[in-house]
Amino acid sequence: MSGHTAAESTRPAVTATAVRKQYGDTVAVRDVSLDVHEGEVFGLIGPNGAGKSTLLGLLTGTRIPTEGSVRVFGESPTAVDRSRMSVLPQEFSPHRRLSGRELVSYYAGLYPDPLSVDEVLDRVGLDAGDAATAYTDLSGGQQRRVCVGAALVNDPELLFLDEPTTGIDPAGRRDVWDLVDSLADGGTAVVLTTHYMAEAEHLADRVGLLTDGELVRVGPPRDLVQRFGGETRLAVRTERPRALDLDATPLDGRRYGDYEYRFFDAGPDDLTAMLDHLDAADIAYEEVSLVRPTLEDVYLNLASERGHDCIASAGPAGLAGNAEVTR
Amino acid sequence: MTAAETGGTDETAAAVETRETADGGQTRGFAEAARRVRAEAVAETRAFIRRRTAVFFTFFFPVFIVLIFGVLVKTGATGGLFSRPDTYYLPAYLGVVVVLTPLSRVGSTVARNRASRRFEKLATTPLSRLEWLSAHAAVNVALIGLAGVLLVGVLAAVGDLGAAPSLGGDALVVAFLVVGIALFCGLGSLIGSLADSEDGVIAASNAVGIPMVLLADTFVPASRLPAALRPVVDALPLTYFARGVRAAVAGGQLPTALSDLAILCGFAVALFALSARLLPWRE
Numbered sequence: 001m002s003g004h005t006a007a008e009s010t011r012p013a014v015t016a017t018a019v020r021k022q023y024g025d026t027v028a029v030r031d032v033s034l035d036v037h038e039g040e041v042f043g044l045i046g047p048n049g050a051g052k053s054t055l056l057g058l059l060t061g062t063r064i065p066t067e068g069s070v071r072v073f074g075e076s077p078t079a080v081d082r083s084r085m086s087v088l089p090q091e092f093s094p095h096r097r098l099s100g101r102e103l104v105s106y107y108a109g110l111y112p113d114p115l116s117v118d119e120v121l122d123r124v125g126l127d128a129g130d131a132a133t134a135y136t137d138l139s140g141g142q143q144r145r146v147c148v149g150a151a152l153v154n155d156p157e158l159l160f161l162d163e164p165t166t167g168i169d170p171a172g173r174r175d176v177w178d179l180v181d182s183l184a185d186g187g188t189a190v191v192l193t194t195h196y197m198a199e200a201e202h203l204a205d206r207v208g209l210l211t212d213g214e215l216v217r218v219g220p221p222r223d224l225v226q227r228f229g230g231e232t233r234l235a236v237r238t239e240r241p242r243a244l245d246l247d248a249t250p251l252d253g254r255r256y257g258d259y260e261y262r263f264f265d266a267g268p269d270d271l272t273a274m275l276d277h278l279d280a281a282d283i284a285y286e287e288v289s290l291v292r293p294t295l296e297d298v299y300l301n302l303a304s305e306r307g308h309d310c311i312a313s314a315g316p317a318g319l320a321g322n323a324e325v326t327r
Numbered sequence: 328m329t330a331a332e333t334g335g336t337d338e339t340a341a342a343v344e345t346r347e348t349a350d351g352g353q354t355r356g357f358a359e360a361a362r363r364v365r366a367e368a369v370a371e372t373r374a375f376i377r378r379r380t381a382v383f384f385t386f387f388f389p390v391f392i393v394l395i396f397g398v399l400v401k402t403g404a405t406g407g408l409f410s411r412p413d414t415y416y417l418p419a420y421l422g423v424v425v426v427l428t429p430l431s432r433v434g435s436t437v438a439r440n441r442a443s444r445r446f447e448k449l450a451t452t453p454l455s456r457l458e459w460l461s462a463h464a465a466v467n468v469a470l471i472g473l474a475g476v477l478l479v480g481v482l483a484a485v486g487d488l489g490a491a492p493s494l495g496g497d498a499l500v501v502a503f504l505v506v507g508i509a510l511f512c513g514l515g516s517l518i519g520s521l522a523d524s525e526d527g528v529i530a531a532s533n534a535v536g537i538p539m540v541l542l543a544d545t546f547v548p549a550s551r552l553p554a555a556l557r558p559v560v561d562a563l564p565l566t567y568f569a570r571g572v573r574a575a576v577a578g579g580q581l582p583t584a585l586s587d588l589a590i591l592c593g594f595a596v597a598l599f600a601l602s603a604r605l606l607p608w609r610e
């Protein structure tokens with residue numbers, strides 16, 4: 001879980017003030033204000049087309065705001081010492097015929113005081129064999145490790161990662177999480193976008209939900225879940241269709257389709273009561289689970305409030321923390 | 328020593344120290360810029376060498392050109408196409424390589440870098456657009472220079488280049504090659520920045536390069552073109568490359584060659600600066 005060394009007392013690494021980006025009549029980013037402090041991981045989540053990558057571009061200086069201002073370490077992002085920051089763009093693809101080692105060495109050559117290539121390769125978990133393999137012959141996960149390595153080579157104080165774990169297998173994703181955790185613990189400010197709610201919940205000290213270019217909620221994941229995640233619910237899946245008589249159950253609930261039932265504002269005692277009821281009524285079930293709200297629920301609730309039909313990915317830890325009984 | 332003198336001495340020492348610091352900073356800045364250009368050039372060279380098709384066509388395209396036009400199409404002294412001595416067409420053959428290869432190579436590289444988000448990454452590194460373009464021009468000068476040497480060698484083997492040019496003439500031809508390749512790298516970069524895809528780059532490169540090769544006093548003497556086209560001929564940078572190389576190879580026309588080289592340099596500086604500015608580094 002998150003919980004890095006960042007505090008309000010630390011200096012903001014990046015600050016956006018009323019930033020707006022407009023393309024013709026289309027507003028891509030709408031008056032966004034935020035700051036990210038040293039040692040903090042800030043996660044940007046939101047539906048496709050919400051403006052996450054555009055906002056990241058504004059923060060890194062690769063896009064120019066229509067209105068508002070961005071400061072990186074107190075300076076314009078285009079004027080700041082570029083050795084202090086680094087970016088991993090979404091869908092970034094380096095020279096395909098160069099090996100991982102050659103690519104890291106190439107990016108190291110662009111900075112005055114880079115980390116050693118071996119140290120970077122070690123940090124991203126690329127062994128000598130993989131590092132000597134041409135980028136195009138590496139697996140998707142290994143390729144992403146190379147890209148992350150290219151972003152770390154200058155030991156940045158501020159790191160922007162645009163969907164850093166897309167295409168990486170679960171083990172590789174965990175490695176990247178560990179890496180981001182250790183960077184933040186070392187004082188690096190990290191701004192990342194992700195579609196994986198579990199990733200944001202795990203890594204981010206604060207999360208910002210962006211919809212239609214507007215930052216609608218910002219806060220620590222736990223606070224957002226408490227405020228906007230909804231109630232803990234009991235989910236039942238029966239073996240036979242419409243097997244459960246909702247009037248006879250110990251809780252108020254609703255049926256979803258022929259097999260799924262959900263009971264809201266439930267607790268551990270209700271789980272026991274429901275199991276007793278199912279046994280007593282001799283109703284065969286596949287699964288009974290107590291589902292605590294997660295950041296995914298916050299995302300779905302807040303996005304749907306704004307008229308988005310979202311399908312968020314729960315990611316590898318989407319059901320973590322939920323009590324579950326299967327038969 | 329008076330106080331004023333002491334102050335003056337201190338000021339002088341401070342000024343010297345400041346100047347030395349500034350000089351040191353400039354030297355360090357230059358060394359760092361050179362290091363970045365080298366890193367970019369090494370990466371580009373490695374990437375190029377591993378693209379076998381690109382290597383094949385870069386080096387054998389000039390050979391094909393000479394074999395097709397210099398040997399197969401040649402009509403000899405009876406008139407018609409390629410009836411002049413081979414020395415006359417040397418600038419044309421070199422011009423084909425100097426124009427078409429950088430246009431397509433650098434243009435495609437720019438389009439590819441934009442599509443793969445590499446520029447977005449590079450824009451947040453200390454590498455500047457001018458450094459990026461300089462690195463790619465340097466790589467192309469080396470590669471296309473080699474291709475040019477190969478071309479001259481083939482032409483010498485299958486044709487008649489006459490007496491060997493003087494040392495000064497050789498140096499001038501090298502200067503024309505370096506400036507010309509850098510110039511057309513700039514133009515290629517400009518095309519890559521303005522075209523919306525790699526396919527678009529190839530189409531635009533052909534649309535710009537092929538008419539230029541035909542019109543720029545290369546294979547067809549400008550005197551044989553309609554008078555209305557003369558201003559166009561004079562506006563083409565390749566014209567000064569062709570005329571200058573011809574003057575350098577012929578010998579005894581140093582002022583003409585130098586004048587053409589100066590004009591070519593002017594084109595190169597203008598195009599290089601413009602294309603560096605327009606590289607799609609940021610949106």
